[in-house]
Amino acid sequence: MHSAPRLFSLSSFKLRAAALAFLVFAASVADAQPAHRLYKIGVLNEAWAANHPAVDGLKEGLREQGFVEGRDVTYEVRFTKGAPGATAAAAEELVKAGVDLIFTSNEPATLAAKKATQSIPVVFTLVGDPVLTGMVASLARPGGNLTGISSRATELAPKRLEVLKTLVTGLKRVWFVYHSSDITDTAALPSVRDAASRLQLELMVRPVNDAADLELALKEIKPGDAVLAPAVDTLDIPAAILEAAKVPSVFPAALWVGHGALVSYGPDFRAQGVQAARLIAKILRGARPQDLPVEGAERIDLAVNVNTARQQGLTVPPKILFRANVVQR
Amino acid sequence: MNAPALRGRLFWKYLAVFLCLVGGVLIVSSLVELYFSYDETKRAIVALEREKAVGAAHRIEQFVLSVEREVRGTLYPAPEDSSLSLSGGRSPVSGQSMRAAIAQQREFDFLRLLRDAPAITDIRHFDITGKERLLVSRVELDAVDGGADVAASPEFRVTQVKKRYFSPVYFRDDSAPYMKIGVALDEPTPEVTVAAVDLKAIWDVVSRIRVGTAGYAYVVDAEGRLIAHPDISMVLQKRDLSLAPQVKGAQAQVASAREEDLP
Numbered sequence: 001m002h003s004a005p006r007l008f009s010l011s012s013f014k015l016r017a018a019a020l021a022f023l024v025f026a027a028s029v030a031d032a033q034p035a036h037r038l039y040k041i042g043v044l045n046e047a048w049a050a051n052h053p054a055v056d057g058l059k060e061g062l063r064e065q066g067f068v069e070g071r072d073v074t075y076e077v078r079f080t081k082g083a084p085g086a087t088a089a090a091a092e093e094l095v096k097a098g099v100d101l102i103f104t105s106n107e108p109a110t111l112a113a114k115k116a117t118q119s120i121p122v123v124f125t126l127v128g129d130p131v132l133t134g135m136v137a138s139l140a141r142p143g144g145n146l147t148g149i150s151s152r153a154t155e156l157a158p159k160r161l162e163v164l165k166t167l168v169t170g171l172k173r174v175w176f177v178y179h180s181s182d183i184t185d186t187a188a189l190p191s192v193r194d195a196a197s198r199l200q201l202e203l204m205v206r207p208v209n210d211a212a213d214l215e216l217a218l219k220e221i222k223p224g225d226a227v228l229a230p231a232v233d234t235l236d237i238p239a240a241i242l243e244a245a246k247v248p249s250v251f252p253a254a255l256w257v258g259h260g261a262l263v264s265y266g267p268d269f270r271a272q273g274v275q276a277a278r279l280i281a282k283i284l285r286g287a288r289p290q291d292l293p294v295e296g297a298e299r300i301d302l303a304v305n306v307n308t309a310r311q312q313g314l315t316v317p318p319k320i321l322f323r324a325n326v327v328q329r
Numbered sequence: 330m331n332a333p334a335l336r337g338r339l340f341w342k343y344l345a346v347f348l349c350l351v352g353g354v355l356i357v358s359s360l361v362e363l364y365f366s367y368d369e370t371k372r373a374i375v376a377l378e379r380e381k382a383v384g385a386a387h388r389i390e391q392f393v394l395s396v397e398r399e400v401r402g403t404l405y406p407a408p409e410d411s412s413l414s415l416s417g418g419r420s421p422v423s424g425q426s427m428r429a430a431i432a433q434q435r436e437f438d439f440l441r442l443l444r445d446a447p448a449i450t451d452i453r454h455f456d457i458t459g460k461e462r463l464l465v466s467r468v469e470l471d472a473v474d475g476g477a478d479v480a481a482s483p484e485f486r487v488t489q490v491k492k493r494y495f496s497p498v499y500f501r502d503d504s505a506p507y508m509k510i511g512v513a514l515d516e517p518t519p520e521v522t523v524a525a526v527d528l529k530a531i532w533d534v535v536s537r538i539r540v541g542t543a544g545y546a547y548v549v550d551a552e553g554r555l556i557a558h559p560d561i562s563m564v565l566q567k568r569d570l571s572l573a574p575q576v577k578g579a580q581a582q583v584a585s586a587r588e589e590d591l592p
Contacts, residue, residue, distance in 0.1 A: 138503065139502045139503060139504045140500075140502070140503035140504040140565055152468070155468060156468065158469075158470055159467075159468065159469075159470065162470050162471065195470055198470060199470075278533070291560070293503075293504035293565075294504065295504070295505075295529070296502070296505060298447060298527075298529065299447055300467050300468075302444075318437060319436070319437070319440060322437050322440040322441045322444065323440040323441070323443055323444050324444065325444055
């Protein structure tokens with residue numbers, strides 16, 4: 001008795017069918033769900049604590065974009081307490097740790113990140129002039145692996161001078177003190193000089209090299225003068241001005257007004273972090289940093305401390321009050 | 330010997346015919362179903378896209394009009410008539426001091442606008458001859474009687490005639506999209522106020538629109554130039570999309586809607 005030759009044994013047929021079905025299922029499932037990754041973001045910060053407002057803004061902004069800490073993204077925060085050399089070491093450490101992206105919050109940190117990696121995307125904030133300081137080739141086409149938010153510090157320096165003039169009636173002389181290696185403030189010098197002559201102010205320019213220079217410069221300030229504080233923290237010059245000079249001073253950020261400074265004009269730190277988060281979300285989703293133009297900080301705030309004004313014998317004029325976003329009492 | 334073998338072969342033949350028939354009918358019916366459902370899905374997607382586009386267009390329009398409204402709120406009539414009095418009382422205030430008071434108030438209004446409308450970067454006020462009388466800026470130094478003469482520029486000429494003007498989108502620093510909005514009172518030769526408005530807020534609205542996994546939205550201006558797109562480098566290239574069929578279709582729709590509005 002012959003039985004028709006069996007070309008396929010039933011069990012191997014089932015096996016093949018099952019394998020095919022599984023493949024089809026796996027393919028469709030894989031297609032339906034995008035790959036879920038945990039992104040590692042390195043945070044390079046020269047601050048004294050891990051909770052810098054720009055970093056808070058970054059976390060909040062990324063949360064808004066759908067990247068929740070712990071579930072979609074983790075942060076490797078390195079704050080270097082202003083110790084020299086620590087920033088460069090921290091940048092290299094982050095690169096070795098294999099982070100997907102580095103977030104920085106001022107010029108020195110950004111330059112350290114740029115030196116440490118030419119391939120990992122770097123998104124910066126609190127950089128006053130990204131083109132002049134060599135971070136990017138141009139604002140519209142950054143080229144390279146860096147992009148971010150410009151705090152427009154160089155651009156806004158003349159405006160800070162104007163705020164001082166409006167606030168202090170009869171002001172004649174303004175001191176501009178900054179560190180000699182500070183490219184952002186050095187770049188602002190021509191426009192600040194121009195503004196000073198338009199505003200009929202005498203401008204005393206004092207680039208300093210170290211703490212001794214700084215002390216001498218601060219001693220030269222007479223009552224009735226005013227100070228234009230630098231946009232960059234090198235040598236803690238803004239803090240020194242706040243401490244020592246008892247004359248009206250204008251600072252680049254509202255943070256200082258909260259600590260007792262008279263007035264500030266410049267973008268909010270936290271808002272820059274939130275703005276950077278939008279860029280970072282695009283990069284994590286596949287965009288290349290060289291294609292994302294550098295954005296100018298959106299919220300430019302005027303902050304004034306009414307207490308300090310009273311202590312210094314100044315009345316805040318309506319022009320300042322109408323413009324002020326933040327009034328510290 | 331043959332009978333069982335024959336029955337076996339016949340069985341397989343019947344099975345094969347049966348399978349082909351059933352299978353064939355199944356295949357044909359699922360193809361038909363596939364075609365109709367494809368058509369239906371396509372229609373549904375187009376309807377969804379249209380809805381999102383209309384929604385985004387509405388948001389953009391609301392944004393631009395709200396900025397125009399705020400700038401319009403700073404306009405005051407020119408005090409030509411010496412009997413026009415601030416207090417409404419019987420004794421008229423002289424035209425000169427009225428003008429000074431209005432100029433002061435205008436400066437306060439502009440400063441307040443800078444505080445309350447982050448999208449506005451600067452506001453300029455021009456007198457009836459087109460000379461700049463007041464500049465209040467977030468970035469540049471403020472100026473009173475700056476003197477720049479813009480009588481020939483479209484933002485001045487068109488605003489004086491039509492009382493409102495929306496400039497084509499232009500770029501600052503090659504990367505930030507801006508629009509100039511001009512406003513003027515309904516007088517024969519009014520003074521003109523022009524605000525420079527940062528359009529990034531609109532771009533965020535547009536770039537966040539997603540349809541499915543690959544759908545996106547973009548914006549073209551009246552002439553068909555690309556002014557917003559999730560990929561900003563396309564906008565910076567200033568692409569001209571006026572020949573694209575969907576753009577032509579949309580322009581035709583706008584034109585016919587406008588015709589319907591006319592009495």
